Amino acid sequence: MILDKQNWFSEICEEAGSAFSFRIREKLHEEQTPYQKIEIYQTENFGKLMVIDGFVMLTSWDNFLYHEMLAHPVLYTHAAPQRVLIIGGGDCGTLHEVLKHPKVTLVHQVDIDERVTRLSEKYFPELCASNHDPRAELHFADGIKWVRDAAAGSYDVIIVDSTDPIGPGEVLFTEEFYRNCRRLLGEDGLLVQQSESPIYHLELLSGMHKSMRAAGFDKTATLNFPQPVYPSGWWSATMAGNGDLATFRQRDCETRPFTTRYYNHKIHAAALAMPNFVEQHLMENLQDK
């Protein structure tokens, strides 16, 4: 069956020999920034679609899954998160979720490419509704440099909402980066990072656990969740910290003063359940499991 070029946008996942395609109405925008090529499409069923360097970043229709799962589990795992750093996250969807937590007092978002945010403001305004919240500071700067320069203990939670670990995102998956995050967080701080597909990218996942532990985090834990528009439709985020990552402020979660579409306390617990093949792979690849 041929998917013709005019009516479909396809992302090929080379490592899995699979592709996911959207029926599109039109290309709304395309530009090459100093960092990457950004495209915006109007799809038939997923609302608007943002693509960076050929890879699907998000759609209007299903980004809530990813953004909620990147923000809320880590914030309810931390005892009292106030100061949050987001590395990447230029579409501002994660920022929007983080700012739903009334006890968060400060969010620094550091994305290298201001154009992602400006285009998100235009095409995904619902994700940018909190950009002018007085607690939010949007910095368009190099995240690697930011974590190298920031003061020790200056954040409670770091959220790495990055592109895939190929190209510019690659340095965000290294032990050195995690070591800087560890320094910025202090003893009680928590890191969370999108960690690709649990079934397509198992080697990457175990590599992340290893690097995070090598960087000084005692505990790591992966959260699983569906994300139809990413390769395999099944995605993950991995937390790192020095306390128990399996428990969370369940009562606060149950009485949260904001709405979510996917996340709730049962989903939080469920996301931590590890399939046998993932657990086995992690055990085989981590010394201190």
Add this chain to the structure above:
Amino acid sequence: MILDKQNWFSEICEEAGSAFSFRIREKLHEEQTPYQKIEIYQTENFGKLMVIDGFVMLTSWDNFLYHEMLAHPVLYTHAAPQRVLIIGGGDCGTLHEVLKHPKVTLVHQVDIDERVTRLSEKYFPELCASNHDPRAELHFADGIKWVRDAAAGSYDVIIVDSTDPIGPGEVLFTEEFYRNCRRLLGEDGLLVQQSESPIYHLELLSGMHKSMRAAGFDKTATLNFPQPVYPSGWWSATMAGNGDLATFRQRDCETRPFTTRYYNHKIHAAALAMPNFVEQHLMENLQDK
């Protein structure tokens, strides 16, 4: 980006305006049976692929997710399942999982198309490894007629491992079919049926819950799980019964005398967690929630 016809097999999901594609090496087989068109492909990364009437049925690589989740949760939810009826399931993957339970004494599998099983024996022999188990009876017959004719109370568990609710599979999603299942099961029996994507097919899902309850089942519960090769990559199975469906024989599950690749007791509990948007939709569409 063009996915050319020669190197890719694509399934378009019309209702979602999306498509999933496999890089293929060759078509191994194609035939039109009296019931449907069956194709077998050798893929690049997913092993072999079976397609029926253009819809992806299974691949060697990831069918364990679906087959384990269709078989084990319902069997550990029932107190003492011995007699099992599988409607559909011609590839025999579900049968193989069911027969891992030593206390199961009898499995009737009723698929209308013998060719699915014969081709599965040839191209997916690992799924057919238990076909000659003395507890298994393979009947190539009409499942609708089977549930109309079978004696009341003759099964403990019915598993409906069917194609999508369009075409020949449609009659397996009706109140009349569920009413017959209810009669075959008696008071303690449990029904489980594949119930499509929780995000693409929410209307179908709530319709199934409604029809199952209208047919006389007091309780219904949906299990969620990943399935990369089905539309959205996120799939579900829905159980119906007259007792509590949220608890299961956890100790038996933890000490099960067989291996699984996805399923375990934590995954079982996790699969029952309902995302907010699904729960809300079901509540709005079910009177007796």
